[in-house]
Amino acid sequence: MSAGLDRILAAAVERGDLPGVVATVATRDGPLYEGAFGRRSIGKPEPMTSDTVFWIASMTKAVTTVAVMQLVEAGRIDLDAPASRYLGALGEARVLEGFDEAGQPRLRPPKTAITTRHLLTHTSGFGYDFASSAIRQFMKATGTPSSASAKNASLAIPLLADPGERFNYGISTDWAGKIVEAVSGEDLETYFRRHIFDPLGMADTRFVLGPAQQARRATVHAIREDASFVATDMVVEQQPEFFSGGGGLYSTAPDYRTFLTMLLEEGRGRDARVLKAETVTAMAVDQIPHMTMPEMKLNSPTGLRDTNFFPGMSQGWSLGFLVNRETSPEGRPAGSLAWGGFANTLYWIDLKNGLAGLFMTQIVPYFDPRAIAAFKAFEAEVYRGL
CATH class of the missing domain: 3.40.710.10 (DD-peptidase/beta-lactamase superfamily)
Known part of the structure; x- marks a missing residue:
């Protein structure tokens, strides 16, 4: 061999x-x-x-x-609980429905809460800017930095779909890392x-x-x-x-x-x-x-x-x-x-x-x-x- x-x-x-x-x-x-x-x-x-x-x-x-x-093994994370239990910012995520005539994003609350399981399986609705023209348009309209910037503001992008609705490869695991930090204190x-x-x-x-x-x-x-x-x-x-x-x-x-x-x-x-x-x-x-x-x-x-x-x-x-x-x-x-x-x-x-x-x-x-x-x-x- x-x-x-x-x-x-x-x-x-x-x-x-x-x-x-x-x-x-x-x-x-x-x-x-x-x-x-x-x-x-x-x-x-x-x-x-x-x-x-x-x-x-x-x-x-x-x-x-x-x-x-x-x-999860230590009983400190429940994969199926709302992830906002561990990280409040995840409760503020909104779904992107499109853009108005002025080019500003139209957002709505998701139908279901994001869970940590959604984050690990890329079914949360989050995407990546390099793979989504809609996210790039949102970033341009709002001044949101790129995912490569390592800035916290780069995570403040909208969902492309409701949690659990479809697979979207994206920043979900970055948010999962934020949960590890919040729960562990490290x-x-x-x-x-x-x-x-x-x-x-x-x-x-x-x-x-x-x-x-x-x-x-x-x-x-x-x-x-x-x-x-x-x-x-x-x-x-x-x-x-x-x-x-x-x-x-x-x-x-x-x-x-x-x-x-x-x-x-x-x-x-x-x-x-x-x-x-x-x-x-x-x-x-x-x-x-x-x-x-x-x-x-x-x-x-x-x-x-x-x-x-x-x-x-x-x-x-x-x-x-x-x-x-x-x-x-x-x-x-x-x-x-x-x-x-x-x-x-x-x-x-x-x-x-x-x-x-x-x-x-x-x-x-x-x-x-x-x-x-x-x-x-x-x-x-x-x-x-x-």
Whole structure:
């Protein structure tokens, strides 16, 4: 298996499909494969290494979900209670019905209250500005800052639908992170470190980079109109007004592999149990069986991009994860969990075979066709090797 995986990743870098990549596979017993190819930044000599630090963006959502579920276990959060019980601002959310002749938003109260379960399953009604023209129009009309600004005011956007009505991928997990802070009395950086990262030995995973992590950070690359890559100076805001539970973390492949292995191990960490086994089982259950996750339409320099891992296949969402409802062409069994980050960091968790895979590069925007092709080839080779 290792030789085949090496060939796939090395070839992707040699073709210029990726500036650099780190990928790894683990079972419940530990690492099965790890490889690093290419460079941390185009035009610079530093090679990709296994301890390279990546912005993992929406892979943060899984960590925030674990934090919420720890507090559910402790009896401090009820997933189905109004979330305003923990965070009053959520009781002020309004549904966007359109805009008047002057371009001002028309808002109404939601028909039902937002719950924490709605937040974890992206059925709260909240969206993302980069995936919704209506939200962008609202932001322009009201002066609301972008979700990338790390400003509290960026969360004051309206709902696109009533809670529970449909799946809208968006800032819901940022609000879930705010609930963790309100209930625990700790900011997310502190809570994650004390209750997740330290017990698991994830020393390089954090919102605010230290000198050691900064020295090993991979550059985020943008895509030109001719599809070539250009290095950027993009770094997540290091003095944010709030820590983004939806997308603010940095990590390394070994660190995040440890996190994925914990889930494979039903909540057991290196030195402590992070979650109960029954909680991990509950997190894997498809929460939207009556819905299917829709494609997201993203604008990119090379045109409109549809983000859909499995075209033509029904896909659900659990407490924090994409669920494929059918066996994938690459061999991933139905009921597996997965997601990724905006800079094309990607993972899957195969609970049936006790297997997790992780693929990390730094290209924006999300779902770069070359990165996705390399990831799918990588995954297919893993299953061929089994």
